[in-house]
Amino acid sequence: MHPVTLEGVTYSYGSGELRRAVLRDVSLTVAEGEIVLLTGPSGSGKTTLLTLIGALRAMQQGSARVLGRELQGASEAARVALRRRIGFIFQAHNLLGFLSARQNVAMALETEAKLPERQRLAEADRMLAAVGLAEHLHKAPGQLSGGQRQRVAVARALVASPGLVLADEPTAALDKASGQEVVRQLRDLARSRGVAILLVTHDPRILDIADRVVSMEDGRIVSANRPAEGPAA
Structure with missing residues (x-):
């Protein structure tokens, strides 16, 4: 079973005359341990797609099976439960400034009620x-x-052994060396655990970490290739 299977996903913002489609009949699978980069111009629907897969917003049309859970028609409680099984990484790292690095990481384990604080901190370390x-x-x-x-x-994102990692522009605010180091660490750790990664990026410097590069335009997938391949025919 693939961690992510999308079929005919369509999503719009607004209503009535202001309704605007941002995703149009998107179908995509991501395999276990696979690293897929989503690229394309601003406004092409990449981040909206990521938030739907991450159960951060409710589905409208189509089917999205994520870690074995169908999101079409899923309740808010079911989406919250699924989010706990996904690791999220954002451009703005969203760390809490008043906590140490180890405390920020250990927070991701607080939903594991059986883990005492000492063990959470040890895992963070x-x-x-x-x-x-x-x-x-x-x-x-x-x-x-x-x-x-x-x-x-x-x-x-990885400390709680998620089944899927979703990353939105994680290198956008970094210089070349720092950005490449971050994605190398992400790739190596995720692959050692067999975790799928779906990463939205505008950064051409990191394309070589991918198993596939999926290009979006105007809410549609227009190509899906391995990094060394040319555009799809």
């Missing part, structure tokens, strides 16, 4: 070491560079 931040566990986000903050976000 392990993940931060895996992204090269073992020497920065107790630093607040403001004491870290942009690349380091985004690596904390990677650790937070």
